[in-house]
Amino acid sequence: MSAAFYQNEVKFFVAVDCIILGFNNKELNVLLHKRKFEPLKGEWSLMGGFVKSGENINEAASHVLTECTGIDNLFMEQVGAYGDVTRDLGERVISIAYYALVNINDFNIDLLEQYDAKWTKLSDLPELIFDHKQMLHDTLSRLKRKAATRPVGFNLLPEKFTLPQLQTLYEAIYQSPLDKRNFRKKLHAMDILEKLNEKDKKSSKRGAFYYMFNKEKYDRLLDDGFYFSL
Amino acid sequence: MSAAFYQNEVKFFVAVDCIILGFNNKELNVLLHKRKFEPLKGEWSLMGGFVKSGENINEAASHVLTECTGIDNLFMEQVGAYGDVTRDLGERVISIAYYALVNINDFNIDLLEQYDAKWTKLSDLPELIFDHKQMLHDTLSRLKRKAATRPVGFNLLPEKFTLPQLQTLYEAIYQSPLDKRNFRKKLHAMDILEKLNEKDKKSSKRGAFYYMFNKEKYDRLLDDGFYFSL
């Protein structure tokens, strides 16, 4: 135990809440679950947990993410701290929100039952506990900005994806339709995708070519002052 | 006292650290002070304080800002939470960083002595304790983005300012020179400044006209889908 430097100060519970986003059926979905303890047991909630002693806050979020998705090393970013005195109806808890982007195919579906969880379309949200709706809202603004300037969207797709898929994803993120030809022109100009000799025929008879994000190429371009923009 | 819902969880000290920025001598300055208690007593530190019981985290930051500047209702925004286990060399403290923008003329200069504080040019930073340099760095990236898309820069200037002053400010924020004619063209096009019939003659013989930011006009334009951009 370290020396007690700050004896006169008070301590707080600190939690992390995770906004876990996936992409399915042309829409962003968020992983919600029914809260397992009081207060508000049974109400819809983001995935979260208390920060433990000796655990830094990013680790705390990582742990929640791994537990709730079955995936390690998800893309994740801090949204911010939420500290209204009465935000938690139980005791005072300061919460730090993180969002994560998951390829919904990698998600371990058995965990839904275990956590009483559900992937929920953003267009079909139930009431959420505490300030979780605010956290989600803040996340979505952040994601809009981020996805426009960094290649984070690919985290929401399988490794191999088609251009129509990618466009639908961006339309979901921006909540507005994009012009097909302009969208593809931009992508082609950036030259960060590998076109595969393989087609996805699930959503059309003609089939759409698969592409992969080439991270090595992207990193090389970055060094030359290139900026991602979509 | 509320019911003890979360008995099995541990609690943490939570602090706020404030990155207080001013603009002086064509440079951004940050208000630093010599830490008044152990550990690292006497080292350069951001302004900060512990969150108190019953105080929400924004309030905690506001209090620090008011105490350290003598100004109420500063422009302020959360940067994020910093929670490495060993970030504080004393005990474990989770800190939430906020940045604030102050018109350095409004600043109560007597407080410098009281807090053993100093306005420090960013180009001339000493070593800072803990992760305070990281906080400052994160703040500056955030400010760059924010200042480009929202009229927050005016918070760093007196109510009446000249265009050369404003340009120098933006050059300091972006850390890169701007073209005078293009800068002024943009501002003129946005039509959110009031030109006064009064000149500042402090920095030239000819004198430069004073302008004021017209917040009402800006807000009206926002409703019409206008976006600030500099």
Add this chain to the structure above:
DNA sequence: CCAAAAGTGTTCGAACTACACCCATGT
């Protein structure tokens, strides 16, 4: 009269927008 900062427009190229038709194939 001269040094020092304020003020002012135009041109060029890049990037964005809008827009319509043919292609491939499973049924």
Add this chain to the structure above:
DNA sequence: ACATGGGTGTAGTTCGAACACTTTTGG
């Protein structure tokens, strides 16, 4: 053969970047 979604290019416009000279006035 036809319905369905995949794929492609161009023209017009807007926006940002580059750029040089005149004005004012205190010393």
